[in-house]
Amino acid sequence: MxxxxxxxxxxxxxxxxxxxxxxxxxxxxxxxxxxxxxxxxxxxxxxxxxxxAGFRNKAKMVVGGTTANPTLGILDATGHGVDLRGCGLHTPGIQAALPALADFVGAARLAPYDVPSRRGELKNLLLTESPDGELMLRFVTRSQEPVTRIRKHLPTLHDALPTLRVVSVNLLPEHRAVVEGDREIVLTEAQTLRMRVNDVDLHLRPQSFFQTxxxxxxxxxxxxxxxxxxxxxxxxxxxxxxxxxxxxxxxxxxxxxxxxxxxxxxxxxxxxxxxxxxxxxxxxxxxxxxxxxxxxxxxxxxxxxxxxxxxxxxxxxxxxxxxxxxxxxxxxxxxxxxxxxxxxxxxxxxxxxxxxxxxxxxxxxxxxxxxxx
Incomplete structure (x- = not known):
């Protein structure tokens, strides 16, 4: 590869x-x-x-950079963002969705969390794609402050990503090297992502684990x-x-x-x-x-x-x-x-x-x- x-x-x-x-x-x-x-x-x-390639149904993207020019990927040794939107491991549906999510960061004025200074709000974007091509998106933020703006701009995001089914905000107020916190605020009517595996329908809630x-x-x-x-x-x-x-x-x-x-x-x-x-x-x-x-x-x-x-x-x-x-x-x-x-x-x-x-x-x-x- x-x-x-x-x-x-x-x-x-x-x-x-x-x-x-x-x-x-x-x-x-x-x-x-x-x-x-x-x-x-x-x-x-x-x-x-x-x-x-193209097998990973889950993207765990650290958000760095600036509101106007965010990076979605990982952090380098200094704690600054490295953009990996083109990572070939992700499913095609996830790869196609990431540019729209980067645009949404700017539209909703979501300040990326800066690790060295411990300032900003948006820490991670967690995106999962089902076998049917539906998406579950989780915004990991430091506080509830950006929730209103995220909710306000969701219709625009749905227009850009029609397969988006579940959207939530996960709160991670502590400065810790973990992906998510304990509290979840679901913003959509749908609460679960349906994962059709063989002849079994599995439901995936935002904080549930599923094989990647x-x-x-x-x-x-x-x-x-x-x-x-x-x-x-x-x-x-x-x-x-x-x-x-x-x-x-x-x-x-x-x-x-x-x-x-x-x-x-x-x-x-x-x-x-x-x-x-x-x-x-x-x-x-x-x-x-x-x-x-x-x-x-x-x-x-x-x-x-x-x-x-x-x-x-x-x-x-x-x-x-x-x-x-x-x-x-x-x-x-x-x-x-x-x-x-x-x-x-x-x-x-x-x-x-x-x-x-x-x-x-x-x-x-x-x-x-x-x-x-």
């Missing part, structure tokens, strides 16, 4: 961009096998490749559903369920499915999707480990999709000592996956697959089917 920003040394995010894509994919497969030890009884499915690569996420959910279907469990837990992607793909009549997630926003999204689908999947806000340790009985199968740190020793120990027969473990960090597997020796990895969520980087997803020995 050719990138002028990389060549000009303006952005170094794509650390593998100089490697042919086939070499990247082979390296990720080899890394996962090395981390898991590649035992003889573990079947590796062929890795799932991604388009090399829709095509590879769809393959991830299909494979997990196939493994669950082969075992036909009567009860399934989806721990760290997010907006319910795994749970809703595995739900079917007669199967008890429970999803647990700390984010109340994500749980609200999952409940809406379940209600529309008309099946009985149940979603609750809470800590996955606390839920498991406090449950009166274990399910037949557990799906876990934790953050990079993994599920940790307590949940690993509970799974090891429980009656759970199968675990489907989706990991974005093969090292933490290996640590968790070492703590569950009775649950043996039988099948595994690398799914390349993040081309041009060292990151990937590893999906593993565990079976009690």
């Amino acid at each position: 050719h990138c002028s920003y990389h060549e000009a040394q303006r952005c170094g995010s794509c650390t593998l961009i100089e490697q042919p894509y086939a070499v990247q994919l082979t390296g990720k497969q080899r890394h996962a096998q090395t981390q898991l030890g590649d035992p003889d009884d573990l079947e590796w499915l062929p890795p799932v490749a991604s388009p090399e 690569n829709t095509d590879v996420a769809a393959a991830l959910y299909r494979q997990a559903r196939a493994w669950v279907g082969e075992r036909s469990p009567s009860s399934v837990w989806d721990l760290y369920c997010g907006v319910g992607g795994f749970a809703l793909h595995c739900a079917e009549p007669g199967r008890e499915v429970v999803g647990i997630e700390t984010s109340a926003e994500a749980v609200a999204s999952a409940r809406l999707s379940a209600a529309e689908a008309g099946h009985g999947a149940v979603f609750e806000a809470g800590d996955a480990t606390v839920f498991a340790l406090g449950a009166p009985a274990a399910p037949e199968l557990v799906v876990v999709n934790p953050p990079r740190r993994g599920i940790g020793p307590e949940l690993s120990r509970w799974l090891e000592e429980s009656s759970v027969e199968h675990v489907v473990y989706s990991s974005c960090h093969a090292g933490s996956l290996a640590r968790d597997l070492a703590a569950m020796p009775s649950l043996r990895p039988r099948r595994a697959q690398v799914l390349d969520m993040f081309p041009q980087t060292t990151h990937s997803e590893v999906l593993t089917l565990l079976e009690r020995a």
Whole structure:
């Protein structure tokens, strides 16, 4: 993949961009096998490749520069903006929308936040595109001061971006190296972005997490559903369920499915999707480990999709000592996956697959089917 920003040394995010894509994919497969030890009884499915460019459904753009001439991209070492509107990783819909958003900064007189001086209002623009081409836009600001102007100029922005469905303002008053704050003000009638993945409609609220690569996420959910279907469990837990992607793909009549997630926003999204689908999947806000340790009985199968740190020793120990027969473990960090597997020796990895969520980087997803020995 050719990138002028990389060549000009303006952005170094794509650390593998100089490697042919086939070499990247082979390296990720080899890394996962090395981390898991590649035992003889573990079947590796062929890795799932991604388009090399145009795959990223989410843009997290730091706003710099001036109101009249804003930059949308990242900050350099001095805290000043580097414009990356032409980044080839983003979906075509996102790439097409960014110039209109830069124009909107000027029209609504949104002063970019200047990190060195700690002045200004607009910190980040967060843009997500659905598989149907609809957009969700979030303005991350230091205060509520610009909300009235944003609301006033929204009709003009809708004219420029007819696919814009959800618009919100996220408040981040602190001077911190984080992308967003806790409080969200939704400015549109629509509260969620519909993400059609395979035959499942997922609803995404502004503060909900969704995988950044829709095509590879769809393959991830299909494979997990196939493994669950082969075992036909009567009860399934989806721990760290997010907006319910795994749970809703595995739900079917007669199967008890429970999803647990700390984010109340994500749980609200999952409940809406379940209600529309008309099946009985149940979603609750809470800590996955606390839920498991406090449950009166274990399910037949557990799906876990934790953050990079993994599920940790307590949940690993509970799974090891429980009656759970199968675990489907989706990991974005093969090292933490290996640590968790070492703590569950009775649950043996039988099948595994690398799914390349993040081309041009060292990151990937590893999906593993565990079976009690």
